[in-house]
Amino acid sequence: MDSMTFVLFGATGDLAKRKIFPALYNLYLDHKLPESFSVIALGRKPYSNDEFQTHVEEALKTFSRRFIDDHVQVADFIKTIRYHILDATNVEGYQGLLELVQQREKEFNLPENRLFYLSVGPEFFDVITLNIKESGLANTKGWKRLIIEKPFGHDLQSAQDLNEKLSKAFDENEVYRIDHYLGKPMVQNIEALEFANPILQTLWNNEYIANVQITASETVGVEERARYYDTSGAIRDMVQNHMLQMLMVTAMHLPKRISAKDIRYEKRKIMESLRLLEKGEVGLQVIRGQYAAGEIKGEAVIGYKEEPGIEETSTNDTFVAARLWIDDSFWSGVPFYIRTGKRMKEKSTRIIIEFKNPLKDLFLNQNHNEETAPNLFIIEIGPNTGVSLQLNSKNLVNEGKVEPVRVEFSADQKEVPEAYELLIFDALRGDSTYFAHWREVELSWRWVQPLLEAFEENSIPLHSYPSGSMGPDASHQLLEEDGFVWWD
C-alpha cells in the first residue's frame, strides 16, 4: 500500500470519534496502514495537538472493539496524528494547511499521495473541494482521493449540482462516496455467496424466486438529530442510499470478473431497469408511516411528534415500505419489497429471498393437512451476521410431520470487522468496489424523486404506527395484495 497523507475534515466530530479513528486504529493493529502514514486532523475547536491526541485516545478506549491498554502501541498510532485548526470556509486558511501537509511529507519522506476525508456537514462538501483545488492541495505529484460522507444531495437536482462541483476538483475515479451499508461484511458477502455456490447462482432469478424482502428496522427514534431528520425522513436517510444499495447488490447479475468496474456496471444496469413511478401511482406502491407512542422491550417510548425539536404538525416519514419492480429478463415479475423504520420492534437488517413453491398444492393433496412452508434464504446483515436456509423436513421425532427447519451459519459479531474499517482500508488501497458510483447515486435519486414530491404534497397517506411494532398495517397489506407476508 502506498504511503500517504490522510487529511480529515471534521476530526473533532461525532463520526470521527465513533467510527473513523477507531477504524484507523484497528487497521493499525492489523498492520493494514501504510508504512509511512501522516494524519492531519482538522477542526475548529481550540485543541492543542496533545489535547487532541488525548481526545483520540479516549475515543479509542470507548469505541474500538479492539482497544488494547498498551500505552506504547496507542502512542505509536497516535503520533501519526497532527491536529490543525481550520475553518473550512476560510480560503486563506488552506495555505497553512498546504504548508503543514508538505512539511509532514518532508518529515516522513512521504510521496505526495493525499486522501481527503470530508466528515463534515453536507453544506461544506462543495466549499471544501473547491478550496482544496484552489489552494494547490490537489496539485500533487502522487495521487489524490476524496472520501465523502452522506448525504449526497437532498434531491435529484441538488445531488447533480453537488456532483458537478466535486467533478471540478476530482475525477469520478478519485471520489469514494461512503454508504456504510456497502461496508457491512454480510453485504459484501452476498456476491461471494452467489459466486461461490452454483446452487444459489442457478436459482437467483425469476424462474425460482417468488419475491425478495429487504428490511432495515431500528428500535431507536430520532435521537438528537431532530433538525436533520425532520427534513430528511426515512426516505432520504435510508431508502435513497442504503436500501437501494442493498437492492442493487442483491439483484445484480454476477459479472464474469469481480472488479470494481464490472460490479458497478452490473449495479447500474439494475438501477436503469428499476421501474420508475409516476407521482400519481406512488400511493399504490409505497407506504409511508410515522411512529406514535408505544413500548419497546417493556419500556414506554414517546411518539415522533412529542420528540424534542419536532413540531406537533410534522408530517415527516419515519417509516417507508415499497414494492419495486426490475424490468429485465432475470427479475421480471418478481416484486422486491423494501421496508425501513425507526422505533420498530427490533434492530435488524436482513434480506430474505422467498423461493417459489410450485409443488405446494400437490403435497397438500397427498398429505391431507400437511403444508410446506416456502424455502427462504435469509441473509442477516446486522446486528446478527450470518445466513440461513429454510427447508421443509419431516420431524424425525414428532410423528414424522413435515415442518420448516433452518440450516444456519453465523459469525460472532465481535469478531466481524466494522463497516468503516473495511471501507477505509479499501479507500487507502484505492479499491472503490464498495463505494457508491455517481451513476448509482443519481439513478437512486431519480427513483426516489416522485416519492419525495408525493410526500411533500401530502398526496399519499401518512400512517401512524405504534412504537414497538413492525410498522403500519398498510405495509402488511402491500404484500397481502400479492399473496405474500413479511417474514419477521
Ligand SMILES: NC(=O)C1=CN([C@@H]2O[C@H](COP(=O)(O)OP(=O)(O)OC[C@H]3O[C@@H](n4cnc5c(N)ncnc54)[C@H](OP(=O)(O)O)[C@@H]3O)[C@@H](O)[C@H]2O)C=CC1
Ligand atoms: N455521526 C454519525 O454517526 C454519522 C455521520 N455521517 C455524516 O458524517 C458527517 C459528519 O457528521 P458528524 O461527525 O456526526 O457531525 P458533527 O456535528 O459531530 O461534527 C461536525 C464536524 O464538522 C466540523 N465543522 C463544522 N463546521 C466547520 C467549519 N466551518 N470548518 C471546519 N470544520 C467544521 C466540526 O468541527 P468543530 O466542532 O471543531 O468546529 C466537527 O468536527 C456528516 O456529513 C454526517 O451526515 C454519516 C453517517 C453517520
Ligand SMILES: O=C1O[C@H](COP(=O)(O)O)[C@@H](O)[C@H](O)[C@H]1O
Ligand atoms: O445512515 C444511517 O444509518 C443508521 C443505521 O445504521 P446501522 O449500521 O446501525 O444499521 C441510522 O440509524 C441513521 O439514521 C442513518 O443516518
